[in-house]
Amino acid sequence: MARDASHQYLIAPNPGDRRLTRSVKGVDETGKVADIPVVEERPLTIFLNGQEIVTAMTIGDYPEYLALGFLRNQRMLQPDETVTKVDYDDDLETVVVRTDGSTTYEEKLKKKTRTSGCAVGTVFGDMMEGLDELTLPEASVHTSWLYTLSATINRTPSIYLEAGAIHGTVLCRQDQPLVYMEDVGRHNAVDKIAGWMLSEKEDGGDKILYTTGRLTSEMVIKCALMGIPVLVSRSGFTAWGVDIARQVGMTLVGRMRGARFTCLSGEERLVRDAEPKHAQDKKPR
Amino acid sequence: MARDASHQYLIAPNPGDRRLTRSVKGVDETGKVADIPVVEERPLTIFLNGQEIVTAMTIGDYPEYLALGFLRNQRMLQPDETVTKVDYDDDLETVVVRTDGSTTYEEKLKKKTRTSGCAVGTVFGDMMEGLDELTLPEASVHTSWLYTLSATINRTPSIYLEAGAIHGTVLCRQDQPLVYMEDVGRHNAVDKIAGWMLSEKEDGGDKILYTTGRLTSEMVIKCALMGIPVLVSRSGFTAWGVDIARQVGMTLVGRMRGARFTCLSGEERLVRDAEPKHAQDKKPR
Numbered sequence: 242m243a244r245d246a247s248h249q250y251l252i253a254p255n256p257g258d259r260r261l262t263r264s265v266k267g268v269d270e271t272g273k274v275a276d277i278p279v280v281e282e283r284p285l286t287i288f289l290n291g292q293e294i295v296t297a298m299t300i301g302d303y304p305e306y307l308a309l310g311f312l313r314n315q316r317m318l319q320p321d322e323t324v325t326k327v328d329y330d331d332d333l334e335t336v337v338v339r340t341d342g343s344t345t346y347e348e349k350l351k352k353k354t355r356t357s358g359c360a361v362g363t364v365f366g367d368m369m370e371g372l373d374e375l376t377l378p379e380a381s382v383h384t385s386w387l388y389t390l391s392a393t394i395n396r397t398p399s400i401y402l403e404a405g406a407i408h409g410t411v412l413c414r415q416d417q418p419l420v421y422m423e424d425v426g427r428h429n430a431v432d433k434i435a436g437w438m439l440s441e442k443e444d445g446g447d448k449i450l451y452t453t454g455r456l457t458s459e460m461v462i463k464c465a466l467m468g469i470p471v472l473v474s475r476s477g478f479t480a481w482g483v484d485i486a487r488q489v490g491m492t493l494v495g496r497m498r499g500a501r502f503t504c505l506s507g508e509e510r511l512v513r514d515a516e517p518k519h520a521q522d523k524k525p526r
Numbered sequence: 527m528a529r530d531a532s533h534q535y536l537i538a539p540n541p542g543d544r545r546l547t548r549s550v551k552g553v554d555e556t557g558k559v560a561d562i563p564v565v566e567e568r569p570l571t572i573f574l575n576g577q578e579i580v581t582a583m584t585i586g587d588y589p590e591y592l593a594l595g596f597l598r599n600q601r602m603l604q605p606d607e608t609v610t611k612v613d614y615d616d617d618l619e620t621v622v623v624r625t626d627g628s629t630t631y632e633e634k635l636k637k638k639t640r641t642s643g644c645a646v647g648t649v650f651g652d653m654m655e656g657l658d659e660l661t662l663p664e665a666s667v668h669t670s671w672l673y674t675l676s677a678t679i680n681r682t683p684s685i686y687l688e689a690g691a692i693h694g695t696v697l698c699r700q701d702q703p704l705v706y707m708e709d710v711g712r713h714n715a716v717d718k719i720a721g722w723m724l725s726e727k728e729d730g731g732d733k734i735l736y737t738t739g740r741l742t743s744e745m746v747i748k749c750a751l752m753g754i755p756v757l758v759s760r761s762g763f764t765a766w767g768v769d770i771a772r773q774v775g776m777t778l779v780g781r782m783r784g785a786r787f788t789c790l791s792g793e794e795r796l797v798r799d800a801e802p803k804h805a806q807d808k809k810p811r
Contacts, residue, residue, distance in 0.1 A: 263765045267790035270669070270802040277788055282743055282764040298743065298766075384555070405781070406740045406762030425742060425764055455691045457710060458567055458583065477691030479567040479710055480548045496690070503562055505552035517555040 252420045252437065254399040254409070261300055262404045278404040282425045288337040289317060299429050300400070300407065303422065304329045306436030307429055308336035314435050314463050316371060324439075369485075372462065377470035377490045378446040385515035387473060389416040390451055391497055399423060401453070410434055411451040412443075412469075418451070427454035431463050438467060445469035456482045456495050465489045470507075473497055478505055537705045537722065539684040539694070546585055547689045563689040567710050573622040574602060584714050585685070585692065588707065589614045591721030592714055593621035599720050599748050601656060609724075654770075657747065662755035662775045663731040670800035672758060674701040675736055676782055684708060686738075695719055696736040697728075697754075703736070712739035716748050723752060730754035741767045741780050750774045755792075758782055763790055 255261070264276040286296045287308045294317065299307060305327045312318040322342040329336045390413050400423050401407050408427035412420040412434045422433040431452065438445065445468030452474050454460060458481040464472045465485070472486070473494045483505045486493040492507030500517040540546070549561040571581045572593045579602065584592060590612045597603040607627040614621045675698050685708050686692050693712035697705040697719045707718040716737065723730065730753030737759050739745060743766040749757045750770070757771070758779045768790045771778040777792030785802040 265763070265765065265768050265790055267788050268793045268796075269789075270785060270787045272798060275788075277763075277790060279763045279765045279768060279790070282766040404762070406742075406764060425740075455710075457691075477689065478550070478562075478564045479691060480550065480564045481567040483550050483564060500555060502555045503552050503560075504554075505550055505562060505564070508553045511553075513557060 249393070250397075250418060250421055252422070253397060254401075254421055254423050255302070256398050256400050256403040258302065261302060261400055280400060280404050280407050280425055284334055286333075286335045287311060288335060290339055291337075297429060298426060300424050303433045303436070304336045306422075306433040306440065307424075308338050308436065309439050310432035310435030310437070311429075312338055313439055314432055314466055316466070318439075369462070372465060372485065372489060375465055375489050377465065377468065379490075379510070380446065380470040380492070381510050381512050382449065382471050382492055382494075383415070383512045383514045384517075386413075386416040386449070387494065387497065387502065388500075388515050390418060390449065390473070391475075393418055394421070394451060397421060409453045412438070413449040413451055414447055415449075419448075427452065428459065428463070430454075431460065431467075435463070435467050449473060452476075455479065456486075456493060458482050458485055461485045461489075461491065461493070465491060471510075473502075478503075534678070535682075535703055535706055537707070538682060539686075539706055539708050540587070541683050541685050541688040543587065546587060546685055565685060565689050565692050565710055569619055571618075571620045572596060573620060575624055576622075582714060583710060585709050588718045588721070589621045591707075591718040591725065592709075593623050593721065594724050595717035595720030595722070596714075597623055598724055599717055599751055601751070603724075654747070657750060657770065657774060660750055660774050662750065662753065664775075664795070665731065665755040665777070666795050666797050667734065667756050667777055667779075668700070668797045668799045669802075671698075671701040671734070672779065672782065672787065673785070673800050675703060675734065675758070676760075678703055679706070679736060682706060694738045697723070698734040698736055699732055700734075704733075712737065713744065713748070715739075716745065716752075720748070720752050734758060737761075740764065741771075741778060743767050743770055746770045746774075746776065746778070750776060756795075758787075763788075 262278045262280055265279050266274060267277045268274055281300055282298050283301050284296050285299050285304050287294045289312055322340045324338060325341050326339040394411055399409060401409055407423050407425055408430050409423045410430035411418045420434055420437050422430045424430040448469045449471040450464050450469045455476040456474050456478045458479060461482045462485060471492045475497050478495050486506035492510050494502050494504045496503045504511060547563045547565055550564050552562045553559055566585055567583050568586050569581050570584050570589055572579045574597055607625045609623060610626050611624040679696055684694060686694055692708050692710055693715050694708045695715035696703045705719055705722050707715045709715040733754045734756040735749050735754045740761040741759050741763045743764060746767045747770060756777045760782050763780050771791035777795050779787050779789045781788045789796060
């Protein structure tokens with residue numbers, strides 16, 4: 242098996258990109274001075290048709306995908322709306338998304354600001370809106386895929402392996418990772434995947450979403466809105482995340498480390514075609 | 527040394543509180559059915575003097591401290607303003623904070639919603655406001671304190687040890703942990719500490735803040751606003767977090783695991799009174 246799995250990806254992390262990390266002088270526990278690589282964190286302001294929507298803190302790559310995915314996952318871009326242009330301005334740190342439709346963003350924004358005026362932490366607002374009608378497609382999940390994905394992703398050169406302090410999200414099909422995004426905000430990494438899917442008109446029905454972050458209500462809702470029936474994480478669960486996954490018919494696998502995992506929703510779709518003891522991923526991420 | 531350090535605390539986690547975790551039926555990698563403890567996640571809507579400010583997703587303990595600390599760290603409560611009443615309604619999942627002053631929250635809210643209408647991820651907005659004038663008090667930090675704190679905190683019974691998927695923040699003085707808060711949102715855990723400090727009129731100048739979360743710009747800014755000159759984490763750094771810590775004169779210690787740590791700001795205040803090889807904390811959190 243290849244040690245470096247980057248060639249398998251449509252988009253892989255680019256730890257060599259000098260815009261994404263910076264070397265900072267510091268000391269270790271013995272007093273030894275060292276140059277420590279740390280991730281960048283910069284503001285990006287997202288506009289929709291001339292309306293300023295949000296300023297997100299991001300590592301800074303794929304700003305167009307981040308803007309598109311954010312707006313889509315916030316239901317500010319409707320599925321039937323056509324995006325006519327996405328303009329990123331590096332100096333101004335802005336992205337402007339233009340559509341042909343009349344958007345409902347003003348109403349949305351008013352609703353959101355009423356329920357969540359300040360943007361620290363997690364939003365509630367109209368988060369659950371649109372989930373009632375949503376049912377994810379049936380999809381079987383081979384446990385061998387999960388082990389292969391986990392091993393491949395952990396071996397992939399990444400900003401995480403270079404500098405830490407960053408979350409990763411990977412869009413996969415069966416045992417193949419396709420698009421691997423990283424960001425200081427775990428939601429940004431997911432939104433960048435959503436933006437890529439929207440741009441490429443990729444359907445979520447045959448996909449698996451792998452994330453390093455916890456399986457909270459927000460993460461499950463984003464995955465559901467992206468039409469992806471399987472969500473996998475190295476981290477743990479919240480009770481509400483589990484409730485929503487069960488409601489929309491999502492297979493939810495967490496605490497995936499080495500041979501071990503826990504499945505708290507949709508376990509009837511798991512196809513156990515791998516002996517856990519043969520799982521190769523022993524390395525932590 | 528006592529195995530259970532809970533008695534040392536003014537406030538310690540309460541993993542036995544049945545409102546905070548729930549047992550969910552699931553399967554493991556072998557197909558074995560098990561009851562898995564997962565953390566709760568519930569909405570809490572915070573009002574200031576009749577104005578709805580935000581709905582946060584929280585584990586649900588100490589709602590009054592969360593509301594006070596959130597408003598203070600958002601600079602919606604001014605230092606000279608007197609809080610006259612804090613009412614929590616369990617059924618409505620609301621907290622109302624009342625003050626005697628005329629607050630500037632409406633202006634603040636308008637400003638925030640213009641720059642950050644939707645509350646997912648991290649805010650920029652007027653985040654840096656008020657930091658220019660701020661300089662933290664001089665404070666030496668004994669490395670022995672850091673090792674003792676880390677070992678004590680890791681041994682403290684917590685929801686993290688029970689169910690995972692939760693962040694912890696601990697307010698400490700020298701080698702003594704005082705107040706240990708946990709929450710699904712790492713910012714909530716910090717805000718609950720800030721709320722406690724505000725209620726108890728505790729000064730931050732002689733304190734150390736320990737967090738399990740990453741040292742991002744937001745985390746450093748919150749710590750600075752709380753007047754705490756030392757911020758320590760098991761996790762890593764972002765470049766902007768380091769920049770702000772250096773600007774306000776904060777000692778910033780990250781990647782603290784076992785005997786190892788990295789200091790990227792204020793290292794001149796470290797008093798190296800412990801041999802790293804004697805550090806006792808080998809257990810991961």
